Amino acid sequence: MNKAIFSAAALALSLSASAIASPVNVGGVVWDPDSFFDFTSNSNLVEDLLDAGADGVFGTADDVVDTLSGFGLVTGLNGTNQSTFCPSGCELTFEFGGFEIASVIPDGGGARLGFTGGWINFYVDSSTAYSALDKSTAVDGGTPWLSLQxxxxxxxxxxxxxxxxxxxxxxxxxxxxxxxxxxxxxxGGAAMGNFDTDTQTDGADWVFSTSFQPIPSGATPDGLELFGTADFRGSSIPEPSSIAILGLGLLGLAGASRRRQK
Structure with missing residues (x-):
């Protein structure tokens, strides 16, 4: 490799490396794709009860459903707390629904449940403080920050x-x-370009796990009876501008090569 090509290559690598290491800011939510934990988030949630009615048939008792829904608040992202990943004072909240029970296998006093379908929408909000007693405080952010199916x-x-x-x-x-x-x-969502990676199991973008149990005092004003946690993980990529910088560096490399060959 001649000196011009080597210099251009070094410049391209330097620019791209510094760009990738830069934190990403999407709608006020800030994180580093180069973080050791990227991408992981932790959250609290409340959700509906999924018990069958007294006769064992879903939907025959008051406030009992066979489709999981609820909402929550992201409390940690890449090992940082809310004041770090939302430095402007925002909140990252979410709503979910459409997870329908398709299979129930009794197991002693418990059971194994299989669901089909479902969706989750994340929102960024800077106007209303989140409350686990009020679903509207989790979905008042307008256009979703990220939509998942x-x-x-x-x-x-x-x-x-x-x-x-x-x-x-x-x-x-x-x-x-x-x-x-x-x-x-x-x-969909403003952060779609940062998470549409197909890098998880079976080509999915995110993996999630959840835990849940009854709220000791009963149902919330929204009629939700369970509380718990949800963890999400995947891989994020830099902002599109980082890729553009790398492209400019490579164009410079190609130009240097052509000039040397003349």
């Missing part, structure tokens, strides 16, 4: 395609408690 994969336990597989240690009569998890695909 469930990524269904074959479940050997249930013998069908599922979006969530959940194991409940306690199930029925308002005592749902357990763990679950699944995959998600990015489909």
């Amino acid at each position: 469930a990524h269904e994969t074959f479940s050997g336990i249930h013998g069908i395609m599922t979006s969530i597989d959940a194991t409940l240690s306690s199930y029925g009569a308002g005592t749902d408690a357990g763990l679950g998890g699944g995959l998600l695909d990015v489909v």
